[in-house]
Amino acid sequence: MTPSHYIDGHWVEGQGSDCIVVHDPSDAQPFAELLAASSAQVDQAVAAARRALASWKTVGAAERAAYLRGFAEQLGLRRDALIALQMRNNGKPRHEAEVDLDDAIATFAYYADLAEQLPAKNRDVPLAAPGFSARTRLEPVGVVGLIVPWNFPLVTSAWKLAPALAAGCTVVLKPSEVTPLVELAYGQIAETLGLPAGVLNIINGKAETGAALSGHNGLDKLSFTGSNGVGSQVMRAAAAQCRPVTLELGGKSAIVVFDDCQVDQALDWIIAGITWNAGQMCSATSRLLVQDGIAEALLPRLRQALAALRVGNPLEQEVDMGPLTSQAQWLKVAGYFAKAREEGLACLTGGTALDREGWFVSPTLYVDVPEDSRLWREEIFGPVLCARRFGSEAEAIAQANDSRFGLVATVCSADLDRAERVADALEVGHVWINSVQAVFVETSWGGTKASGIGRELGPWGLAGYQSVKHVTRCLG
């Protein structure tokens, strides 16, 4: 077994009891194994981050920015290996793995710029009362635990690591047990750059390791991305210590297609919103709302286009969609196909696991799905699209908002005034108008309702790792 934990500037083997077996989802074969970190190793990682904090938070803005630019550059130098690993371990088509890498690079570059601007953000605060002066200082929150899922491992970790390091925090990152290898690159880069020991620690493990980290009393904050079930456990662990938490959780997002849309263009947006990463996106637009006037023209074309997608092993051929990333996810999606049959849903295409080795399912479209269907209400996390029709703008907004989640939405319309109006009325964290899943590092990411607490990316992402201190002086 190769050392797969980076603690206090050293590579170490796991001493936990869990064995993590890493698979290629395209053939369901294992290709690596590692031992999880023990709880003593979680303690060591948190202690190392604590020791490193005092000096890392005083590192000057220019130096911190230089480290972050170093991460961006070093990711670029590892481009081919990181793309290949994401294709093999996640089953991502090549073009998607490339986008992920570019997104991670852009994130480090962006937060390098923000790190450089930090001193200018400390400012005097004018007071109405005479005899006092006041100023603010933005300080790092401290030692942060970062727990991430498997669907966009390089990117999700970059969205946390880059702002946390920019703010002057030290971190312990726990990648998902499904994809424990790709984020080790961040440890290798830290080593190459000579990042001080303990500033960035990486521990691998399953739920037990995650729980040991989220319940650790040596942390000042937790930032978690993953499922709602685990998110609430993480929040409980944080609550026990009155510790702040950022949660990026699930979604069941709507794509609203008005009847003034061009069908071809709408098809591209709908299909990308449900098949990118084989639909394993928190932001998948898995509830399609089609206006009555375009439904008859659109739905048969959508069925044809989904059925024509090239699904296969991204390492062997050019594909539009790869497999689901884990057997557990494959079984979960297959379970929803069974529920759809029980519910008697009308399936226009797909609705089955593919009869071949690997964890493949067909892109799937159910239509006229009742509002109380479990497939309409629950996050499936696969290429499974449920459609309903609507008449008026008000009806579209009401149906879109009728969800416990509130992560994102897409609005497709040639009438931009209407699209903006609908965007304003949707109860979500991010709306795309006539575009699909376009995430820019300058904009915020995060949801309302059960989709989470807090925001990542943009200045909001940095603020999540900062604490505001006021210094008030009596002038008398």
Ligand code: NAD
């Ligand atoms: P998950 O909740 O099962 O696991 C996420 C992480 O938590 C993993 O590292 C896992 O090992 C760890 N973990 C598991 N049990 C734990 C525990 N008891 N305590 C602490 N940590 C624990 O999620 P997943 O299956 O890896 O990812 C899919 C989910 O993530 C979906 O619900 C998806 O919507 C969500 N997600 C959300 C966003 C977002 O930005 N909102 C982005 C990506 C994924």
